[in-house]
Amino acid sequence: MKNKKNIDKKISRRKFLKSMGVAGGTLALSGGTLLTSNKKTYAYENFAKNRSEVYGVLVDVTRCVGCRQCEKACNEWNKLPKPDKSFDDPSVFDKNRRPNEKAYTVVNKYDVNGQTIYRKIQCMHCNEPACASSCPIHAYSKTKEGVTYYNEDRCFGCRYCMTACPYYIPAYDYWSALEPKIIKCTFCYDRLKEGKRTACSEACPTGALTFGKRIDLIKIARERINKEPGKYIDHIYGENEVGGSSWMYISSVPFEKIGLPGDLPDNPLIEETMGFLSAVPIVLTVWPALFTAIYYSNIHRDKLDKNNEDDTTKGGK
Amino acid sequence: MKNLIKLFIVVFFILININIAESKTAPDKIILNSVEKDFPAVSFNHKNHEAMAGDCAVCHHMHPTNNELTKCHSCHNLSNTVFKESIVNTFLPCKSCHSTYNIGSPLIPDLKVAYHQKCFTCHKNMGNIGKDPKGCLEICHIPNKEKDEEVSKNEE
Ligand code: SF4
Ligand code: SF4
Ligand code: SF4
Numbered sequence: 001m002k003n004k005k006n007i008d009k010k011i012s013r014r015k016f017l018k019s020m021g022v023a024g025g026t027l028a029l030s031g032g033t034l035l036t037s038n039k040k041t042y043a044y045e046n047f048a049k050n051r052s053e054v055y056g057v058l059v060d061v062t063r064c065v066g067c068r069q070c071e072k073a074c075n076e077w078n079k080l081p082k083p084d085k086s087f088d089d090p091s092v093f094d095k096n097r098r099p100n101e102k103a104y105t106v107v108n109k110y111d112v113n114g115q116t117i118y119r120k121i122q123c124m125h126c127n128e129p130a131c132a133s134s135c136p137i138h139a140y141s142k143t144k145e146g147v148t149y150y151n152e153d154r155c156f157g158c159r160y161c162m163t164a165c166p167y168y169i170p171a172y173d174y175w176s177a178l179e180p181k182i183i184k185c186t187f188c189y190d191r192l193k194e195g196k197r198t199a200c201s202e203a204c205p206t207g208a209l210t211f212g213k214r215i216d217l218i219k220i221a222r223e224r225i226n227k228e229p230g231k232y233i234d235h236i237y238g239e240n241e242v243g244g245s246s247w248m249y250i251s252s253v254p255f256e257k258i259g260l261p262g263d264l265p266d267n268p269l270i271e272e273t274m275g276f277l278s279a280v281p282i283v284l285t286v287w288p289a290l291f292t293a294i295y296y297s298n299i300h301r302d303k304l305d306k307n308n309e310d311d312t313t314k315g316g317k
Numbered sequence: 318m319k320n321l322i323k324l325f326i327v328v329f330f331i332l333i334n335i336n337i338a339e340s341k342t343a344p345d346k347i348i349l350n351s352v353e354k355d356f357p358a359v360s361f362n363h364k365n366h367e368a369m370a371g372d373c374a375v376c377h378h379m380h381p382t383n384n385e386l387t388k389c390h391s392c393h394n395l396s397n398t399v400f401k402e403s404i405v406n407t408f409l410p411c412k413s414c415h416s417t418y419n420i421g422s423p424l425i426p427d428l429k430v431a432y433h434q435k436c437f438t439c440h441k442n443m444g445n446i447g448k449d450p451k452g453c454l455e456i457c458h459i460p461n462k463e464k465d466e467e468v469s470k471n472e473e
Contacts, residue, residue, distance in 0.1 A: 058423075063434075065437075065441070065453075069355075197418065197420055202418070202427075204430070205352070205429045205430060205433045206430065206433045206437065207426050207433065207434050210423050211418075211420065212423030213420075216423050217423065220424065
């Protein structure tokens with residue numbers, strides 16, 4: 001049962017902006033074309049060659065008990081600031097949270113048809129990440145492990161990725177104005193490179209987070225659904241959404257009820273992002289910023305690409 | 318040839334069953350302390366749970382009794398030692414296989430996940446577990462609980 005037939009009900013932000021982009025005229029469109037040309041080859045180089053090595057995490061929300069051990073482990077591993085409320089304080093569930101500069105991942109609580117469902121949120125590590133496609137200077141790349149890697153040394157703070165991401169993941173660290181940086185889950189790239197699983201999936205006590213090869217996880221997910229068809233919705237969220245992602249979900253309740261967008265296409269958002277990008281200047285009337293971006297990107301991107309054969313071999317964060 | 322295999326399997330199962338009968342009796346209480354660093358150890362009353370479950374197979378891997386023959390190696394091929402041990406001893410401590418997580422075998426959960434999956438067969442939505450995370454400390458990981466000195470330290 002796919003839950004994306006209700007498009008008529010709501011026009012997504014992306015579609016709205018896309019149509020704005022089309023209406024916005026050719027000037028804007030040429031900007032978008034310039035920004036997106038040639039980047040796929042770079043950002044996807046390592047990834048495309050080694051698809052069978054791609055890792056993933058299967059999130060089975062029917063198993064999650066909301067203990068937030070995953071959040072705690074992520075915080076500790078990534079040496080993030082101490083949270084305002086402790087990890088065993090259930091009052092954090094009073095309102096839904098988003099990942100932010102202090103937390104790469106959060107667990108939210110949803111009451112759906114009398115069931116209490118907890119869902120962990122983090123970057124999905126899309127196979128065809130819209131954040132990477134939208135980035136004018138290739139601050140993002142895909143590693144062969146499946147990590148959507150963000151390189152803060154390249155980032156110049158335009159924040160296009162924040163608006164392009166279909167899951168609203170990249171957050172912005174406003175506190176360091178001089179060194180702007182985007183904050184998002186790293187997929188524990190530093191651990192993956194050492195052959196370890198992510199800190200969150202290691203900490204999860206219930207098996208709600210299963211780490212493994214993405215292809216294995218799809219099989220496991222399908223088996224669980226087939227074994228208990230009455231319990232699960234017959235859909236693996238993230239298997240195909242916007243081209244598929246490393247993080248995938250299975251659930252007993254409709255995915256849009258637990259905060260996952262229900263109307264995403266199976267195709268990558270790359271083309272749509274182009275339309276979207278071209279709409280940004282019109283919406284925000286930031287023409288100077290766009291032209292600076294084009295100028296900056298065209299001159300510096302190629303230079304960066306040449307200099308940094310592979311930034312992904314550096315650190316994980 | 319097929320009959321020979323069948324005969325072999327029958328003999329094999331008979332031997333296994335003899336083994337069950339001869340195996341040492343189950344412990345009354347077990348201290349489960351593998352996550353003691355973060356959570357108080359659980360004093361697990363094996364005897365009570367045995368009575369409630371009524372069948373060891375509710376928690377333990379056992380040979381199927383419904384004539385459904387699974388391939389031996391689907392469970393016993395973990396390593397030579399484990400194979401040998403699992404033939405000689407009918408019930409192994411969970412941790413002998415569910416110890417370190419192997420990324421290549423995501424179907425075999427680590428120890429804490431193996432335990433919790435079994436516990437949650439019944440304990441989810443019991444007390445506060447799965448509704449409000451407080452339940453973990455109220456029902457099983459009871460803080461500062463006086464540990465019964467008599468109980469067996471063997472984790473089953
Ligand atoms: S979830 Fe968003 S930030 Fe993460 S890879 Fe996908 S598009 Fe990029
Ligand atoms: S994969 Fe790593 S960075 Fe991402 S949520 Fe899990 S622990 Fe945090
Ligand atoms: S650690 Fe596992 S069970 Fe606990 S909140 Fe995170 S995903 Fe859910």
